[in-house]
Each structure stands twice: as C-alpha cells, then as structure tokens.
Amino acid sequence: xxxxxxxxxxxxxxxxxxxxxxxxxxxxxxxxxxxxxxxxxxxxxxxxxxxxxxxxxxxxxxxxxxxxxxxxxxxxxxxxxxxxxxxxxxxxxxxxxxxxxxxxxxxxxxxxxxxxxxxxxxxxxxxxxxxxxxxxxxxxxxxxxxxxxxxxxxxxxxxxxxxxxxxxxxxxxxxxxxxxxxxxxxxxxxxxxxxxxxxxxxxxxxxxxxxxxxxxxxxxxxxxxxxxxxx
Amino acid sequence: xxxxxxxxxxxxxxxxxxxxxxxxxxxxxxxxxxxxxxxxxxxxxxxxxxxxxxxxxxxxxxxxxxxxxxxxxxxxxxxxxxxxxxxxxxxxxxxxxxxxxxxxxxxxxxxxxxxxxxxxxxxxxxxxxxxxxxxxxxxxxxxxxxxxxxxxxxxxxxxxxxxxxxxxxxxxxxxxxxxxxxxxxxxxxxxxxxxxxxxxxxxxxxxxxxxxxxxxxxxxxxxxxxxxxxx
DNA sequence: CGCGGCTTTGATGTTCATCAAGTAAAGTGG
DNA sequence: CCACTTTACTTGATGAACATCAAAGCCGCG
Numbered sequence: 001x002x003x004x005x006x007x008x009x010x011x012x013x014x015x016x017x018x019x020x021x022x023x024x025x026x027x028x029x030x031x032x033x034x035x036x037x038x039x040x041x042x043x044x045x046x047x048x049x050x051x052x053x054x055x056x057x058x059x060x061x062x063x064x065x066x067x068x069x070x071x072x073x074x075x076x077x078x079x080x081x082x083x084x085x086x087x088x089x090x091x092x093x094x095x096x097x098x099x100x101x102x103x104x105x106x107x108x109x110x111x112x113x114x115x116x117x118x119x120x121x122x123x124x125x126x127x128x129x130x131x132x133x134x135x136x137x138x139x140x141x142x143x144x145x146x147x148x149x150x151x152x153x154x155x156x157x158x159x160x161x162x163x164x165x166x167x168x169x170x171x172x173x174x175x176x177x178x179x180x181x182x183x184x185x186x187x188x189x190x191x192x193x194x195x196x197x198x199x200x201x202x203x204x205x206x207x208x209x210x211x212x213x214x215x216x217x218x219x220x221x222x223x224x225x226x227x228x229x230x231x
Numbered sequence: 232x233x234x235x236x237x238x239x240x241x242x243x244x245x246x247x248x249x250x251x252x253x254x255x256x257x258x259x260x261x262x263x264x265x266x267x268x269x270x271x272x273x274x275x276x277x278x279x280x281x282x283x284x285x286x287x288x289x290x291x292x293x294x295x296x297x298x299x300x301x302x303x304x305x306x307x308x309x310x311x312x313x314x315x316x317x318x319x320x321x322x323x324x325x326x327x328x329x330x331x332x333x334x335x336x337x338x339x340x341x342x343x344x345x346x347x348x349x350x351x352x353x354x355x356x357x358x359x360x361x362x363x364x365x366x367x368x369x370x371x372x373x374x375x376x377x378x379x380x381x382x383x384x385x386x387x388x389x390x391x392x393x394x395x396x397x398x399x400x401x402x403x404x405x406x407x408x409x410x411x412x413x414x415x416x417x418x419x420x421x422x423x424x425x426x427x428x429x430x431x432x433x434x435x436x437x438x439x440x441x442x443x444x445x446x447x448x449x450x451x452x453x454x455x456x457x458x459x460x461x462x
Numbered sequence: 463c464g465c466g467g468c469t470t471t472g473a474t475g476t477t478c479a480t481c482a483a484g485t486a487a488a489g490t491g492g
Numbered sequence: 493c494c495a496c497t498t499t500a501c502t503t504g505a506t507g508a509a510c511a512t513c514a515a516a517g518c519c520g521c522g
Binding site for chain 1: 299301302303307309322323324325326330350353354355357358360361363364365366367368369371372374375376378379382383421460
C-alpha cells in the first residue's frame, strides 16, 4: 500500500469531485503538500473582516456563519452554510483582505491551502479554473437570491423561512437544535430579537412548531411553507 | 494601415484592460470574429429571466437594471449599473438559464460573444480566466454589499442612498435626470412608491434637493450623506 | 380635449421596533 | 457544588415607521 496515499486524504474529500475533478493523482498528491486541516471550535472566528487573505479555505465539516459588522456596530449575518457551500472568500483574486467575517456555529473542520498555490493551479489548469469559478458563482448566487428572498418577506414569512432553511437545507430533519441564538436569527433576517421570539411563540401557540429551549420540532411543515411563501 | 485592426475595435475597448489584458493581438483579432455589437433602446430587455444562456455579454455604453420578478408578481430591482460593472450573468458556467432579467434604462451598447468561445478561451488562457473570475467576483461582491447596506437603512436613509448613488456612481454630477420612475426606485430599495415620493418631497422642503419632474439637483450633499449614514 | 399613466398628498391602519420588567439558563469564582 | 453574576429568553405595552387606500393634479399623446 502506498504510504503517500494513506497520508493524503484528499482522495476522499467531497470537494474533489467539484473543484478538483480536473486534477490527476499526481496533482492531488502535490496539492496535499500545500494543504493543512484545521479544527475550529464552536464560536471561534475562522476569518476576520479586514484581515489579510493569504490562504484559500474551504469548510469540510461543521457549520459556519458569514457576517459583517454594520457602521452602527451590530452584526449583520449574510448567510449560514454547511460544508462546500462555503469556499474561502468570494473575491479571492480581486481583494486582498477579507470583506466579511466567518465563524463556526458548530465545531468545524477547515481545509487550508496556500493561496499562491491555488493561483498557480488556476493559471495552469483550465478545468480547475472553471470548476472553481463555477463553484464560487453558485455560492454567490445563492447568497444574492437568499438575501432578495428575505428582503421581500414580512416578519412571519422571514421566521418561517429560517425554520424551513434549517429543517430542509441544514439538518434534513423535522427536529433539530438551533445552532444560533434568537438574536442571531434576528441579525440574519433583519428584525428585532423580541419580534423573532414573539413570532416563534405564535407559531408554538398555533401548533406549527414545538419549542424546548434550543430544540425545535416542526409539526406542521405545510402551514409553515404557506406562511413563508405568502409572507 | 492594417485593415483588420480597423474593423476590430476591441483594441480600444475598456474591458480589454480588465479581462482581456492577457490576450495578445492575434487572440484579440480572433475574438473579434466571434463577437458582435448590439444596440438596445431604452426600455428594451437584454436578458430575460429563464431564457437559455448562449452568449457572453457585457455592457459597453448606457445604463441597465438587473431585476427579477417576485413570486407575488412585482418587480424587485437587484442593481442598476454602468458599463463594465455588468458582465453577462454571474453564474456563467454554473447555470444554463438566466436567473435574472436585464433591461436598458438608457440606450445601451452591448458586446455579445459566443459563450462557447469564451469557455474555450477560459480553459486555454489562465490569465484571461483569472481576469474574468476577478471581474465577476468584484461585481457580485458589490451587489451583495449594496443589498446589505440598503437592508440595514430606514426609509429616508435608503432614499438618500439612491440619490447619492446616482450622483456619485452613475452620473458624476449634482444635476441629473432620473433614469427610473418613482416606482422603480421603490422596487430598488424595497419600499412603497408613495413613501419614496413623500421622502423626496421632504428633502425638497428641507432644501436638500431640487426637483423638476425627472430632473434632480442635489443642493446639500453633506446633509444627504449624513442622512444616508445615520439611516 | 379627453383618456391613461405617472405623480403627489392626506388620512388611516398595520406592522414592527423599542422599552421595560421579569424569568430562565448558563457561566464563574470561591 | 453552591451562591453570584451575567447573558439569553420571554411577554406586554407603547409609539414610531411604514404600507395602503383614496382622491386629486399633472402631463404626454392620440
């Protein structure tokens, strides 16, 4: 058995199929030498707004939030995503500092590759370049669409949207533990904390959800979808 | 004098410096054979949501709006931009249909290149690929930032923001003709038409702007900036 | 000159943020 | 492990911000 292959676990990385599909075995071996895995605990900051960018990062396990601080000082959450839906910063070649911060909502594994090496690969390998552009575009597009969707809903519609987002996109389960505080939900959908809580209470009273602290159970998903759509 | 050069005016295209910088003379000559210019009159639709994408487009003169239709049927304007700030759709390699519509707010010139040819170039030429990714990222990033900025302001702040956007980013002049209706401003910043008008009237009464139909003159830009920031 | 669309303004009601006060939960230091 | 502190959550009351409705004015165009 080849020792090198054993050490390099890029071979079974899911991102391989997406962005690195155009790399042959040898190229992946080489990639491994420019790469390291890093673990972030829940709450830890992965990228900090304004910091210099010198590595290409992607999430391979866990959950993160992408956010910025507004001029008035409070936090504005741009998106919350699962692995591979976050691949480094978006403006990887156009900015040299992070525009937004990223932090871990759950313990998260991040793969860190030297940025210069990615650039080199990008220049040399057209397939890799296309895979990367495609991935980044998809992610950007999702963020834009999500932001537009949220903007166009009212309060209850937004809360319904978030609940559906967690249940369908993040956890694939009707029962889940909220990875964020009520305040963070508020920062995400752009409303006050008090009203997020109030709306959750209303949903509970109408038997649409059940709430046990951070644990949420979606009881009537149909009704929730109607509210999200109409909102 | 070289005839070919005379026919192909890509040599004096501003985009050349941004995305096509890595192409040599010969490559640009070839690009020209895959390219045509198209003129759209004010109000005409350039890309239509849902339509198949088979060309790469960029704006080289005029003004356009990028928008979508919400489930409830009304228009949501994503951004309004000048040349080169709009380069085809964002998800050029990840989607095969337009996610959003684009239409001309002023008579506009658009350069249309066969998408397959762009893909080919992208694969072959790393520098070109990097230039393109960089450009697309910058545009995406600007849209995201703008959307977040707007979301976080109140009504008067948003109107002030739009006025400043037109005066600083679009026209570079204190006096300009609004290229959009009051309703379109409302669709852009996400509020009702009546309140956009009301706010404009308030600004007029406070001598911050002067209004003659579609013509706007910014009188007190300092005050407007304060309102936009605080909002 | 009369019709239809865009604009303007006022009146009204809804939606939502803010404030306040209380409760539960989660850290923290002895 | 407990008392203490702090932070998150919850609910009600109030007022501000904003949408909606309605009516009237304006303007271009047939």
